[in-house]
Amino acid sequence: MSSRNDPQSPAKPKSRFSRRGFIRGVSLGGGAVGTGLLEREAAAAPAPANVAGPGPAPITLTINGKPVNVTVEPRVTLLDAMRNYLNLTGAKRVCDRGACGACTVILAGKTVYSCSVLAIDAQGKNIETIEGLATGNNLHPVSAAFVNHDAQQCGYCTAGFVMAVKGFIDKHPNPTIEDVKHGLGGNLCRCGTYMGIRQAALEAAKEMKGGKNG
Amino acid sequence: MANTPDYSWPPMEMRKVIGKPYKRLDGPQKASGRAKYCSDLRPKDLLFGVYLTSPHAHARVTSIDTSAAEKTAGVKAVHVVSPAGTEVQWAGTEIAAVAATTEETARDAVRKIKVDYEVLPHLVKDEDLSKAGARAKAAGEKLVGDPDKAFQEAEAVSEGQYGIPVVTHCCLESHGQIIQWQGDQVNVWPSTQDITHYAGSLAPNLKVPIANIHVKQDHIGGGFGSKFAPDSWGQVGAFLSQKAGGSPVMLFLDRASEQTIAGNRPSAYAKIKIAGKKDGTVTAWQSESWATGGFTGGGSPPLPYIIDTIPNQRLHHTAVSVNAGPNRAWRAPNNQQASYLTCSALEDFAAKIGMDPVEVFNKNVAYAPSSRVETYRYQLQKAAEIADWKKLWHPRGQGGSGTVKRGLGLGFSAWGGGGHQSQCRTTIHADGSVLVELGTQDLGTGTRTIITQVAAETLGLPMGAIKLAIGSNDLPPDSASGGSTTVGGVSSSTRKAAVNALAKLFEAAAPALGAQPDQLEAMDGHICVKDNPDKSLTWQAACRKLGVGKISEMGDNNQRNPMGLNSSGAAGIQIADVSVDTETGLVRMNRYVAVQDCGLVINPRLAESVIYGAVIMGIGTALFEERFMDEQTGRMLNPDMEFYKLAGIDDIGEIIVHLDIRPENDKRGVIGLGEPPAVAICAAVGNAVANAIGVRVPNIPMTPDHVLAALEGRNA
Numbered sequence: 053m054s055s056r057n058d059p060q061s062p063a064k065p066k067s068r069f070s071r072r073g074f075i076r077g078v079s080l081g082g083g084a085v086g087t088g089l090l091e092r093e094a095a096a097a098p099a100p101a102n103v104a105g106p107g108p109a110p111i112t113l114t115i116n117g118k119p120v121n122v123t124v125e126p127r128v129t130l131l132d133a134m135r136n137y138l139n140l141t142g143a144k145r146v147c148d149r150g151a152c153g154a155c156t157v158i159l160a161g162k163t164v165y166s167c168s169v170l171a172i173d174a175q176g177k178n179i180e181t182i183e184g185l186a187t188g189n190n191l192h193p194v195s196a197a198f199v200n201h202d203a204q205q206c207g208y209c210t211a212g213f214v215m216a217v218k219g220f221i222d223k224h225p226n227p228t229i230e231d232v233k234h235g236l237g238g239n240l241c242r243c244g245t246y247m248g249i250r251q252a253a254l255e256a257a258k259e260m261k262g263g264k265n266g
Numbered sequence: 267m268a269n270t271p272d273y274s275w276p277p278m279e280m281r282k283v284i285g286k287p288y289k290r291l292d293g294p295q296k297a298s299g300r301a302k303y304c305s306d307l308r309p310k311d312l313l314f315g316v317y318l319t320s321p322h323a324h325a326r327v328t329s330i331d332t333s334a335a336e337k338t339a340g341v342k343a344v345h346v347v348s349p350a351g352t353e354v355q356w357a358g359t360e361i362a363a364v365a366a367t368t369e370e371t372a373r374d375a376v377r378k379i380k381v382d383y384e385v386l387p388h389l390v391k392d393e394d395l396s397k398a399g400a401r402a403k404a405a406g407e408k409l410v411g412d413p414d415k416a417f418q419e420a421e422a423v424s425e426g427q428y429g430i431p432v433v434t435h436c437c438l439e440s441h442g443q444i445i446q447w448q449g450d451q452v453n454v455w456p457s458t459q460d461i462t463h464y465a466g467s468l469a470p471n472l473k474v475p476i477a478n479i480h481v482k483q484d485h486i487g488g489g490f491g492s493k494f495a496p497d498s499w500g501q502v503g504a505f506l507s508q509k510a511g512g513s514p515v516m517l518f519l520d521r522a523s524e525q526t527i528a529g530n531r532p533s534a535y536a537k538i539k540i541a542g543k544k545d546g547t548v549t550a551w552q553s554e555s556w557a558t559g560g561f562t563g564g565g566s567p568p569l570p571y572i573i574d575t576i577p578n579q580r581l582h583h584t585a586v587s588v589n590a591g592p593n594r595a596w597r598a599p600n601n602q603q604a605s606y607l608t609c610s611a612l613e614d615f616a617a618k619i620g621m622d623p624v625e626v627f628n629k630n631v632a633y634a635p636s637s638r639v640e641t642y643r644y645q646l647q648k649a650a651e652i653a654d655w656k657k658l659w660h661p662r663g664q665g666g667s668g669t670v671k672r673g674l675g676l677g678f679s680a681w682g683g684g685g686h687q688s689q690c691r692t693t694i695h696a697d698g699s700v701l702v703e704l705g706t707q708d709l710g711t712g713t714r715t716i717i718t719q720v721a722a723e724t725l726g727l728p729m730g731a732i733k734l735a736i737g738s739n740d741l742p743p744d745s746a747s748g749g750s751t752t753v754g755g756v757s758s759s760t761r762k763a764a765v766n767a768l769a770k771l772f773e774a775a776a777p778a779l780g781a782q783p784d785q786l787e788a789m790d791g792h793i794c795v796k797d798n799p800d801k802s803l804t805w806q807a808a809c810r811k812l813g814v815g816k817i818s819e820m821g822d823n824n825q826r827n828p829m830g831l832n833s834s835g836a837a838g839i840q841i842a843d844v845s846v847d848t849e850t851g852l853v854r855m856n857r858y859v860a861v862q863d864c865g866l867v868i869n870p871r872l873a874e875s876v877i878y879g880a881v882i883m884g885i886g887t888a889l890f891e892e893r894f895m896d897e898q899t900g901r902m903l904n905p906d907m908e909f910y911k912l913a914g915i916d917d918i919g920e921i922i923v924h925l926d927i928r929p930e931n932d933k934r935g936v937i938g939l940g941e942p943p944a945v946a947i948c949a950a951v952g953n954a955v956a957n958a959i960g961v962r963v964p965n966i967p968m969t970p971d972h973v974l975a976a977l978e979g980r981n982a
Contacts (some may be wrong), residue, residue: 125370136314136369141306142299144487146438147521147907154438182299191294196269200740202875206710207744208438208487212296233916240907242438242488243710246915248875 104172115140116184126172127253131155133171134181142182142211156212156219157181163219163238167211182211185218193220193259200255204249209241213249221257229254271769273762273821273829275866276723278932282353282790283329283723283929286656287871291715291729292485292708303485304455305439312444313342315506315517316368317499318376319527320348320359322591323388323900327352327361327381334378335364340371343509344379345502346542354383355561356590357901358526360498365506365515370637390895392533393429393965398586402556405585409576416550420541420702424618427484428610429535429965430948432558432893435596439487441528442518443496447472447504449512452504456496457518459489460746462705465739467833468496470836472504482738489709490883491595494746499862525619525905529597531891532557532565534603535691538611541578544619546610546626548633550578555607556587559593567604572680573612573633589900590893595748597883598681598941602948606966609677610947614962617662623676623953624650631678638837641863642678645839645926649676649861652922653841665846667691671960672845672856675953677946684752684834690763692721694771694817698806700725700762703735706744706756711940712872713752717866719756726763726788727805728845742820746798750938754832755823757868757936761831762821763854770817775808814865832935836864840881842950843889843919846958848977851970852888853955855919863935866928877923877943884947886913889967 054233104111105126113133122137131148134140134157143166147156150168157166160177185192191199193216204210213236220235221227227235232253241249278285289780293300294828332344354361362379363709366372372535389401404624417423443456452474459465466477466960472479486493503517508779519528536555542548557565563585570576598604604623616626624646631642649679650656658674665671693701714734721732735741745755772783779786779802781795823832840952860881867873890911896902904910948966956962957972963976 084863094465096366105835118321127367128370132369135306139308141302141308144303146440149521149906149908151907152438161955171642176795180889186298191298195297197299200288202290202871204290204293204296205488205875205879206438206488207292207301209298211298214299237907240912240914242490242883242912243877243912244438246882246918247878247921249915251430 054059062119111121115179129172130169130171130174143230154209154212157180194256196253197256201251202249203252213239216254271765281300283719290712301485307721309514309886311513313513313515314372315365316372316376318362320354324386325354325383331380335375338375340367343377343506346507356944361504370438375439390900394557401587402584406583410579411579413550413580416578421431421539421544422619424615425539427615428607430535430606433531433891435490435492435529437488437507440519441482444516447507449503457486459493461707462743483737490597496561519545523907526902527591529594533561534567540615546621547629547956551576552580556584558588560590562592564593567600570603570617571608573630575633584817596878597944601945605945606948615951617974619943641837645861649839649859653859659951665958668849670848670877671958673958675842675950677840677949679838679945681942682834682913683750685758685832686751688744688755688759688819688823690759691765692763693743696812698809701733703741705741706736715869717760720760721764750940753938754936758823759821766819767783767817774811814848836937842954844954851973853968853972857920859922861924864942865934867931876939880944888948888951
């Protein structure tokens, strides 16, 4: 396992990161984003205390309600932090630039592409991932609806789609089929499972309204 | 044993598991994110591999210096793929690869590799044959009858030019694998459509015995014909692992490489002339076609598609070699292109003589293979009925006075299939547990589910009583999942293995039942004496008769002698119903009707899903997908998913599938459905657009750009 998470060691508060600090750090390097330049600059002048990186920095993510410590470079996306450092591989890396939705998670209640969020920026907010949906052996109503309507084939888009549907229903508890078609336009499937997904979203909304879960 | 056991499928009305819409068995795993694809595995000490690729479409590598990359902290191995002297023939060619402890480190190290190129001239576009020069080569001619005379004597002649561009497979899980080469043992977790033959393809390059290569894959994130071989990344990943002292290396392509080098479908363009009678009968066909399948060529659509016994034909085909990534099999290779070119020309002929295309198609399917003619006629009628053709169709261009015009269009398809070579082992243990093993793979088509259904049906057990193992080359050999041959192969081998195992169980149980083995049958969890259901043993009690032994029997599907269990050939007729905004050029799908011929359907729910999927994938290629090449740089301009557009959930309209499950089809045995319904979509959509706006939009995809250009051409 290559994960660098260590549940025992607490996050180091002195390395609190701020976006402004990061931007200042970059501008110190003459605006260069090339890592080599940043490395040389860092060697020449010690970075201000509130600047993380460019080397690995310890951060704390709140994943499915639980704090998780991980040490990653500031450029590492939330998706890569989950997949490559925390062994949370439900979210998939497909387009890696915010077009396909295979990496969808819910960040502070908002559906986001985890490939387009830096892990350091996700600190302090709850990150709901597919791994947190099921309770024990019981599938979450959205996952169950995907199974019932055969809303999956190869399945590589499925985890992202399930999270997108969950986030959509959280905001639209009584969707029509037209709402579903508009609301899920941010996720792509290559096998063509949309007919099942439409029905799954409608069924899951009904189930979740019934208060059975979610 | 003198008698060959009866392997035939139980009669339709007797089936308890086969033919029922069971939910896919791996559905809960996938829908909960627990399914582990090979790209999800994170074995201990995993290294991350990253490629450096060529920015030039045609160049010679003159020098390569990897020293800075090798010195980077965290880098464990560097491998040069294209040493100095290598001539690169397409942008994206693999030059070198790095394996490091983190992916970030590997990316940084790749950027430190210095490569000098001698840049050479390239050709990357093939739409305009006149610009292809020496890169265009004659690639086939055909002359049938006397086309010149037929064109002179024709009552009507129509002509047009049509084109369908290169599209990419765009598998969501990119190509690649995790591979570990330690001593003389290789463990590999690839994303592959062919587990059984993977090791045999990799072994010669590694000089490792095939027996020492262990291949495992539980799930694959899309293949569509592009993932049959280990590819260069299999080998390169192995070399990196070996250099790194045997640590496992993950080498999966990034999206840009996936789009650029890991598979695409050949283009096809053609100038087509049709001669015929006023009653709709085609009398002559003439086509000059060209296509590219990348640098290595490829792409030869079989023209005229399906109606290939037209009495007078002249065909000429040209292959164009371009400096772009090589083609791979793409869900019914060459058929989509051929269907689009043929159906477009046929629709234009119908418009020329002012006839309803359903009638023209109906007349000319007489030129299809004789066994198919009546099927097509039945399907034309059925599809027209479901699509409300009589009410909604109008002569070309008479789509009303508003700016949004509605139109209907037709397309036809055919595919072979047939069951591939497959072996299954069925083991029955004394405690009643059952293990079914095949070295096959489930592409998401439901292979796991249908194998389990066949075993459960045959053994008279519930689905949950069958344990299934697939996805490893330690298991009995199967074949590549390609050509829609998997379901036929695995269902037949599973049926035979289960029948053979059951025969042994009958032998063990017969004495206790005071009967001969051939008087027994397996039903509802019991072994019973036929016609005497009171005399029976529960499955568990029968299995206890095995004592300390077990039954382990093989079954195989022989491609050349499927014994009636599977066959090939599935025809289809599809109708698109679209609306076109003539001011913006935007095409919207209203409805899509797919009438699909089939054989014995093991699981109608999964069969319907596969057809929906094929149609949706086809709508993507009909409306959005196109590989754009840049003449200046020689690179693909949209090696991504924001400008290489797939269809989304709101782009597909309503889809109506009519699967022809009926006794006459059931008798044919199992026929694969992955490809047959994926063929006709560009044809049907293109014809619907022409019907709506009154002019032919020659080139797929039916983008606003192409639609408006065609409309302006009419107005000019």
